[in-house]
Amino acid sequence: MEIRSINAMRGPNYWSVRRHKLIVMVLDLQDMEELPSNKIDGFPERLKAMFPSMYSHRCSEGCEGGFFMRVDEGTWMGHVIEHIALEIQTLAGMDTGFGRTRGYGEEGVYNVVFSYMEESVGRYAAKAAVRICEALISGEDYDLAGDIQEMRELREADRLGPSTGSIVAEAEARGIPWIRLNKYSLCQLGYGANQKRIQATVTSETSSIGVELACDKEDTKYLLEQAEVEVPKGDIIRRERSLEEACRYVGYPLVIKPIDGNHGRGITVDIQNYEDALVAFRHAKESSRSGAIIIEKFITGEDYRLLVINNKLVAAALRSPAHVIGNGKSTVQELIDEVNKDPRRGYGHEKVLTQITVNELTKTIIKDAGYTLQSVLDEGEKLVLKDTANLSTGGTAEDITDIVHPANVSMAERISKIIDLDICGIDIMTTDISKPLSETGGAVLEVNAGPGFRMHLAPTTGLPRNVAAPVIDKLFPVKGDTGRIPIIAITGTNGKTTTSRLISHIAKMKGYRVGYTTSDGVYIQNRLLMTGDCTGPASAEFVLKDPTVNFAVLECARGGLLRAGLGFKKCDVAVVTNVAADHLGLKGIHTIEQLAKVKGVVPETVLPDGYAILNADDDLVYDMRRSLDCNVALFSMDENNPRIKALQRLHGITAIYENGYVTICRGEWKMRIMRAENIPLTYGGKAKFMIQNVLAGILAAHVQGISIEDMKAGLETFIPSAAQTPGRLNLFKFNDFNILLDYAHNAAGMRALQKFTDELEATVKVGIIAGIGDRRVEDNNEMGSIAAEMFDEIIIRQDKRLRGKTEEELIKMLDDGIKMKDPNKKTTIIPSESEAIKFAVKNAVKGSLIILCSDVIPDALDLVKELKEKESKGELHLID
Numbered sequence: 001m002e003i004r005s006i007n008a009m010r011g012p013n014y015w016s017v018r019r020h021k022l023i024v025m026v027l028d029l030q031d032m033e034e035l036p037s038n039k040i041d042g043f044p045e046r047l048k049a050m051f052p053s054m055y056s057h058r059c060s061e062g063c064e065g066g067f068f069m070r071v072d073e074g075t076w077m078g079h080v081i082e083h084i085a086l087e088i089q090t091l092a093g094m095d096t097g098f099g100r101t102r103g104y105g106e107e108g109v110y111n112v113v114f115s116y117m118e119e120s121v122g123r124y125a126a127k128a129a130v131r132i133c134e135a136l137i138s139g140e141d142y143d144l145a146g147d148i149q150e151m152r153e154l155r156e157a158d159r160l161g162p163s164t165g166s167i168v169a170e171a172e173a174r175g176i177p178w179i180r181l182n183k184y185s186l187c188q189l190g191y192g193a194n195q196k197r198i199q200a201t202v203t204s205e206t207s208s209i210g211v212e213l214a215c216d217k218e219d220t221k222y223l224l225e226q227a228e229v230e231v232p233k234g235d236i237i238r239r240e241r242s243l244e245e246a247c248r249y250v251g252y253p254l255v256i257k258p259i260d261g262n263h264g265r266g267i268t269v270d271i272q273n274y275e276d277a278l279v280a281f282r283h284a285k286e287s288s289r290s291g292a293i294i295i296e297k298f299i300t301g302e303d304y305r306l307l308v309i310n311n312k313l314v315a316a317a318l319r320s321p322a323h324v325i326g327n328g329k330s331t332v333q334e335l336i337d338e339v340n341k342d343p344r345r346g347y348g349h350e351k352v353l354t355q356i357t358v359n360e361l362t363k364t365i366i367k368d369a370g371y372t373l374q375s376v377l378d379e380g381e382k383l384v385l386k387d388t389a390n391l392s393t394g395g396t397a398e399d400i401t402d403i404v405h406p407a408n409v410s411m412a413e414r415i416s417k418i419i420d421l422d423i424c425g426i427d428i429m430t431t432d433i434s435k436p437l438s439e440t441g442g443a444v445l446e447v448n449a450g451p452g453f454r455m456h457l458a459p460t461t462g463l464p465r466n467v468a469a470p471v472i473d474k475l476f477p478v479k480g481d482t483g484r485i486p487i488i489a490i491t492g493t494n495g496k497t498t499t500s501r502l503i504s505h506i507a508k509m510k511g512y513r514v515g516y517t518t519s520d521g522v523y524i525q526n527r528l529l530m531t532g533d534c535t536g537p538a539s540a541e542f543v544l545k546d547p548t549v550n551f552a553v554l555e556c557a558r559g560g561l562l563r564a565g566l567g568f569k570k571c572d573v574a575v576v577t578n579v580a581a582d583h584l585g586l587k588g589i590h591t592i593e594q595l596a597k598v599k600g601v602v603p604e605t606v607l608p609d610g611y612a613i614l615n616a617d618d619d620l621v622y623d624m625r626r627s628l629d630c631n632v633a634l635f636s637m638d639e640n641n642p643r644i645k646a647l648q649r650l651h652g653i654t655a656i657y658e659n660g661y662v663t664i665c666r667g668e669w670k671m672r673i674m675r676a677e678n679i680p681l682t683y684g685g686k687a688k689f690m691i692q693n694v695l696a697g698i699l700a701a702h703v704q705g706i707s708i709e710d711m712k713a714g715l716e717t718f719i720p721s722a723a724q725t726p727g728r729l730n731l732f733k734f735n736d737f738n739i740l741l742d743y744a745h746n747a748a749g750m751r752a753l754q755k756f757t758d759e760l761e762a763t764v765k766v767g768i769i770a771g772i773g774d775r776r777v778e779d780n781n782e783m784g785s786i787a788a789e790m791f792d793e794i795i796i797r798q799d800k801r802l803r804g805k806t807e808e809e810l811i812k813m814l815d816d817g818i819k820m821k822d823p824n825k826k827t828t829i830i831p832s833e834s835e836a837i838k839f840a841v842k843n844a845v846k847g848s849l850i851i852l853c854s855d856v857i858p859d860a861l862d863l864v865k866e867l868k869e870k871e872s873k874g875e876l877h878l879i880d
Contacts, residue, residue: 006026008119008564010567022115050144078101086099093350161185162457179545232297268284296445299441302430307467309423317398317455322395324385327379332383391455401463403433453468486552486573487552488553488554490553492576497519506701508714513550516543516554520727571605584775600627611631611653616643631703635695662694674716680716683720688752690720737849742851747783757849762847767793770797770853771810771811781814781816783814795829
């Protein structure tokens, strides 16, 4: 078996609009296509022995054991691999259960599709599932445990931590979109100009001074002392020679810790003598960036964490370090093993509690207590194994929010303002949190910026607290605020880029700060920031991350949708211009109906109160309305289209071309926008396909609340030119001839161009065309046949990107198509685009029109502009 490709979907996609995290593996079964599971001796038995838990897989049978029934009856290895990939993720602590295996369109080749939680794990699971299946086929031993552990480690390296994850989950529950900005915990909530940022539990509104203070324990302690907050007596030193005097000043027992430490690193507690203090000092030095060490009075009592968000106490927990309790029979190691059997304990952050690991620090603590791992503790004797109560080292937490004394609540909220932190964790040592610290002799030990939420979200005992909610309340205080900006998404076979540019221009005229993506680049307020085909999810995210943008227009092409899905989960408006045969035979899309399903993903992402704008003249586009959960608006070049009339009778919104006008209708009431012949983009009304783009554009603007006056201003100032519509009907007038540059790159686009050029006067029409490598033979043949109808003379050139074909093959496909239509058509072959253009110009007769169909628009535009400049200087004859 051979893995051809593995792609990770990260947004709405061809396989599922609701399930965004999917691995799509293209798998060639090769010889295994002839051997389903029941034809391989012992395969079902070996599979069941390795994965007995797969009994829960219901599969298409709809009952437990359903998948095993399919295996016994005989199923193909792609289906088996799908289930293995899901099961090994579940065994690694990531329970995810969606899968599909479907034919790719080639004999023995399949799309194996399954869900994932972490992309790196999903990709690993795809490869591992194939390896496991091959081992089961051959009957070889396989180290499954090694794969499971590797996936756990990948998950822990890549996943959001529990604190960040809880905030993101709360944001999602409120409809607030989010983007992960790096491989750590920096995340964006909301889009564009409305975004907020979090990094763990530090937010874009957290005071940097507050963070600095919290990280400087000396300043923190000083400020709290000045504010009459109970803190332990202490001293700060930097050199070992100062340790003895500091110990005498503070008095035993002591705590020694680095001044800039976190997560319990470098801390030693309950130090009773100078020798232990010296060891602790050196340990703290190893974790101190500044070299400053705190020598502090050890306060007896229990360890409490008070969490304050937006200056309000929201949760409190009693923390206990990892420990075991003796039974008079088991060794310390056996007691640890028994504790780790608790189903609530897992690897890293995968469960409520973390397994207790035995490291050098643990061994030192056990040794200091007078024991070894082989010692047997008396019944009821407690042995502490870690020097801090962090859950990440195996500690436990009990929620005690409801018993915190009001004086301690007031103190905690006051501390958050003294240190100036919107989110802070306050560590307190006291014998009884239900009494004021002044009565118990307790003290505030630390104030932490970016405190962990895990102990509050999932305490070992007590009520879980949704501490992420007040964070979102702080960042988005207005009820219903989702941090979104308007998003208009455009898809279709032809007209996407022009429609995207037109809508962007109208929105800009309205006063929005627009970011938009196109097949030639990404623009922020008309400034080109990325070049190339930018119609995929990465380009969409580029716009949505930009903090200056408050209106996004995103062109969405099939390539990005099939490669990774959409770069956003929901949009306000989706426009589908048309669906025509293009790129068929690629990435498992072989029919126009499949292509329509790909395009149909975009309107399915429209918010319930948003609009899907569909072409009523296109059957496949019109049928998309059946799967939508949003408003639908239609546009048509025929005001009498029955589909338009039906929606108008239902008081729906439509856009039509009638009596020479582009018109918006609400119900049957007409609002004429402009005469088409007065809209520059339509070339005096001659470019009918441009009128269609205008209808889609004004309809999108209208449902977004843009006025007719602003639409007219946009339409009047949107000029078809190299600046505003590069490569889309760019007409360059020379003294004796004209050059028309267009991106037409498929049969539907060529037919639309033909209707336009048929209305243009010219003594001779010369077409410069190219075959496209990722099209079928019949597609390139058709392009040649259409060219034979359109042009008096044809020059066949070649694209820069051959896309899997040879230059000779592509030229022959076009030439064959030309000969099918007109065997005597004058045809010249000049592979270089620049040489083909120069040849056409050099041989142009007076009044001729050279029509250049180009795919690398910037290069072609540069050359035509250079030729115009030469003509102005009287040097056009020197172009050789």
